[in-house]
Amino acid sequence: MKHLKGVNRKGKKIEAEKEDLPVVEAQGSIPFMHTCTSVFNPGYEIDWTGSTKQLCTPIETDLFGTTDMYCWWPAQAPDTYNNPDWNADCTRAMKDWMKLKVVKPEW
Amino acid sequence: MGNIARRPGAGAALLPHFRFTAEGETYLYASESGGVFRLDDGARDALSALGSPGAGAVPEGILSDLRRAGLLGTAGGGGPAVRTAHPPLRLRTLVLMLTTSCNLACRYCYEDREEGCGPPGGGPGGPGAAAGDGAPGEMSQEALRESVAFLLDHSGESRKVSIVLFGGEPLLRFPLLRDAVHEARAMAQGWGKEISFSVTTNGTLVSGEIAGFLKANGVSVCVSIDGPREVHDVNRPYASGRGSYDDVERGIAHLMENRDGIPLAARVTLGRGAVDVRKTFRHLRGLGFDEVGFAPASAAEGGSIALTEEELDRVLGGFRALAAEYADDVRERRMPAFSNMTQILSLVHRGDPMPYPCGAGIGMLAADPSGAFYPCHRLCGVGDSMGDPSRGIATDARARFLDGARRRRESECDACWAKNFCAGGCYHDAYLRQGDLFAPSTHYCRWIKELFLLGLRTYVRIQNETPTFLEVVLGERGTA
Numbered sequence: 238m239k240h241l242k243g244v245n246r247k248g249k250k251i252e253a254e255k256e257d258l259p260v261v262e263a264q265g266s267i268p269f270m271h272t273c274t275s276v277f278n279p280g281y282e283i284d285w286t287g288s289t290k291q292l293c294t295p296i297e298t299d300l301f302g303t304t305d306m307y308c309w310w311p312a313q314a315p316d317t318y319n320n321p322d323w324n325a326d327c328t329r330a331m332k333d334w335m336k337l338k339v340v341k342p343e344w
Numbered sequence: 345m346g347n348i349a350r351r352p353g354a355g356a357a358l359l360p361h362f363r364f365t366a367e368g369e370t371y372l373y374a375s376e377s378g379g380v381f382r383l384d385d386g387a388r389d390a391l392s393a394l395g396s397p398g399a400g401a402v403p404e405g406i407l408s409d410l411r412r413a414g415l416l417g418t419a420g421g422g423g424p425a426v427r428t429a430h431p432p433l434r435l436r437t438l439v440l441m442l443t444t445s446c447n448l449a450c451r452y453c454y455e456d457r458e459e460g461c462g463p464p465g466g467g468p469g470g471p472g473a474a475a476g477d478g479a480p481g482e483m484s485q486e487a488l489r490e491s492v493a494f495l496l497d498h499s500g501e502s503r504k505v506s507i508v509l510f511g512g513e514p515l516l517r518f519p520l521l522r523d524a525v526h527e528a529r530a531m532a533q534g535w536g537k538e539i540s541f542s543v544t545t546n547g548t549l550v551s552g553e554i555a556g557f558l559k560a561n562g563v564s565v566c567v568s569i570d571g572p573r574e575v576h577d578v579n580r581p582y583a584s585g586r587g588s589y590d591d592v593e594r595g596i597a598h599l600m601e602n603r604d605g606i607p608l609a610a611r612v613t614l615g616r617g618a619v620d621v622r623k624t625f626r627h628l629r630g631l632g633f634d635e636v637g638f639a640p641a642s643a644a645e646g647g648s649i650a651l652t653e654e655e656l657d658r659v660l661g662g663f664r665a666l667a668a669e670y671a672d673d674v675r676e677r678r679m680p681a682f683s684n685m686t687q688i689l690s691l692v693h694r695g696d697p698m699p700y701p702c703g704a705g706i707g708m709l710a711a712d713p714s715g716a717f718y719p720c721h722r723l724c725g726v727g728d729s730m731g732d733p734s735r736g737i738a739t740d741a742r743a744r745f746l747d748g749a750r751r752r753r754e755s756e757c758d759a760c761w762a763k764n765f766c767a768g769g770c771y772h773d774a775y776l777r778q779g780d781l782f783a784p785s786t787h788y789c790r791w792i793k794e795l796f797l798l799g800l801r802t803y804v805r806i807q808n809e810t811p812t813f814l815e816v817v818l819g820e821r822g823t824a
Contacts (some may be wrong), residue, residue, distance in 0.1 A: 238409045238412060238413070239384075239405060239409065240383065240384045240386050240387035240390075240405065240406050240409045241372070241381040241382070241383060241384075241387055241409045241410070241412075241413050242381060242382040242384075243379060243380070243381055244371065244380040244381060244382055244803075244804060244807055245378075245379065245380040245692055245693050245694075245695050245803065245807075245814075246693055246694060246695060246814075246815075247377060247378040247379045247380075247694070247695030247696075248374075248377075248379035248380045248381050248413070248695065250379075251377060251379050251412055251413060251414070252381075254412070319431060319432070319434045319500075319707070321694075321696060
């Protein structure tokens with residue numbers, strides 16, 4: 238980032254990320270993904286090639302949508318209230334989603 | 345949520361953010377990412393251009409930075425209707441309402457007592473003056489034991505739990521409090537948990553014996569005190585009308601004689617006519633308190649105790665002075681004592697989302713004297729109970745509560761830049777003011793935003809002068 242300088246912990250994390258990775262653009266033309274039920278919504282898995290390119294619209298950006306207030310599919314991600322650090326190493330899911338920590342249920 | 349297209353320019357909306365100046369530079373708080381950034385001139389101009397209709401093109405490099413910072417996106421992508429899951433209950437803190445009796449008759453007290461605040465039998469009372477086990481409004485030994493067992497049983501894998509001994513005035517039930525500490529500690533050992541205790545007291549009943557017990561058992565103490573005598577006695581008299589300051593001061597002296605490394609905190613309630621926060625702060629520091637925190641009295645709109653707009657502004661003015669002293673203290677390597685600022689700086693530092701205003705019903709519950717659970721101590725008796733130790737958690741009531749909280753945060757507050765600081769405000773305050781637990785505390789919006797702006801500016805100053813403080817002290821503080 239050239240024009241913005243991170244100041245707090247979150248801002249510095251965002252700034253520190255590498256910029257050479259491509260930003261995943263919307264893949265809105267994949268018809269299957271627009272007709273499936275939430276049960277089949279692919280979440281943040283990878284596709285058959287091992288990448289995320291063929292998944293639904295930049296699905297990695299949806300990852301944080303499965304936590305807390307956006308938790309329409311709670312099995313995807315832990316709630317951030319009780320697991321505040323689960324994504325500590327992953328400030329931008331589109332780039333470093335593989336660094337997410339696995340949180341196991343306690344009961 | 346879902347299908348968010350992040351194309352540069354076309355269709356991209358500016359997401360909630362707040363631009364401010366501090367220390368001669370322009371900064372930005374991005375509400376969606378929680379990041380705080382310093383802007384260069386290009387980014388500042390671009391942000392202005394993006395915010396005004398018909399503005400010219402913005403260079404791609406700047407757009408890219410703004411996108412990464414969480415400033416650009418398609419707002420309002422998700423529908424609240426599909427957001428159904430709530431965080432699981434993972435109890436860390438249980439507030440025990442040992443009694444609803446109190447020996448004071450504070451003018452702003454929210455406890456609803458038909459027979460006034462005095463303990464049964466009248467008079468200022470002493471330790472044990474309240475009725476004992478089984479009386480209405482008094483917690484029984486059995487209810488206490490079951491509540492503690494419930495906490496230990498529902499704290500998941502967390503090794504640490506805490507109990508807040510509350511009331512009414514909890515020291516009216518000192519024998520019960522003493523037994524509670526001993527018994528809960530023994531029970532926690534059996535569960536393999538670490539347990540900590542704190543008590544919030546009006547200070548009038550603290551004797552040498554009680555202070556010695558609290559010290560010996562590592563119970564942290566928070567004293568409700570509003571300032572010097574002439575300020576304190578305005579709103580915190582006995583039922584007879586006599587001021588309580590002298591008794592509080594005596595109690596504090598006992599606590600100071602028995603301090604043992606655990607910070608002693610003062611909690612100041614700001615009611616009408618008592619808003620000189622600088623004077624109060626200095627006085628309480630002089631008495632030896634390590635931390636001083638302020639909160640406006642919760643009161644019905646237009647009530648005789650609610651702060652006026654002018655008074656709220658005076659409070660802000662005082663807070664600005666205390667914030668400057670806070671940063672001075674940090675620079676000089678002294679531990680700052682203005683606890684409101686510590687809390688705000690901690691929120692700024694972490695930059696985490698805050699879907700709920702507090703831990704009520706999530707990591708915290710309160711048990712009323714009968715043992716019934718409520719989201720917090722202030723909400724005991726308000727709305728539905730969240731269960732009790734024998735029946736367990738009333739999951740329906742809990743879901744309704746969290747649904748309400750979430751609806752508030754996602755509707756009225758969603759576009760507000762300060763949503764991650766305030767999350768709609770205190771449920772109880774909303775209930776008193778507006779008769780609805782989940783009405784956003786809009787009466788405080790302007791004030792809260794000014795307060796958080798003060799927090800952001802103080803954060804920037806400390807970041808420039810003493811950055812290690814932020815990571816070492818604030819970085820370790822827990823989330824909400």
